[in-house]
Amino acid sequence: MAIIYGVPPSPYVRKTLLAHAIKGISAELKPTMPGSDDPEFRAASPFGKIPAYRLNDTTAFSDSSVIIAYLERTNNTNSLYPENAEEYAIALALEEYSDTKFSEVVSALYYQRIIGPMFFQHDTDQTRVDDLLTNLIPAQLDYLEKTLAGKPYFVGNSFSVADLSIGSHMLSLYHTQFDIDATRWPAVATFNNAFLARTEVKEQLAQELAVFGK
Ligand SMILES: N[C@@H](CCC(=O)N[C@@H](CS)C(=O)NCC(=O)O)C(=O)O
Structure with a gap:
């Protein structure tokens, strides 16, 4: 069985664990913090980022997008990649957007409110939090609302890696208690509620809450 190095509350580990659950593939999670000097982990992830995969x-490698692309090649049950070439490209582009730009602002709030105080004895920087809540996160939710354009999925007519990535980062927002205002972002709120209602997401959330002692 493959080994996933990481911890469930990382949005990228979460995304990887959810891909396994969606596809019905088992893997062993080896709890590993970013930057760990475990040589087996470092051989898989030279820069110390999680998740890594063995x-x-x-044979070992890292990066959630790489791991999920590999999984798809081994098992196309509940495929996460659209068949159509144009939709495939858009799904990859949205995954990349989500894992960079969207993650940047969401992870900043997640760090300020949850991860920093809980694991790194960092005090919350209220000025930074206010900027994230008032400007930076709403700007990205505006973009996502426009991209969804009232549809249930970000690309085509089925759940893809774009939905998986965006939903995974939205679960960080859930932990921060950010309220996705359904009057301003109705499609995003509907997407988020549908994501949270998925069985594998509920199970993932329960694991994360356990890590947070909730
Ligand atoms: N593009 C990577 C990003 C992984 C990533 O940044 N993980 C964070 C934890 S959530 C990390 O390991 N950070 C440590 C670092 O950047 O040194 C992926 O999709 O797996």
């Missing part, structure tokens, strides 16, 4: 003694 298939066997000789």
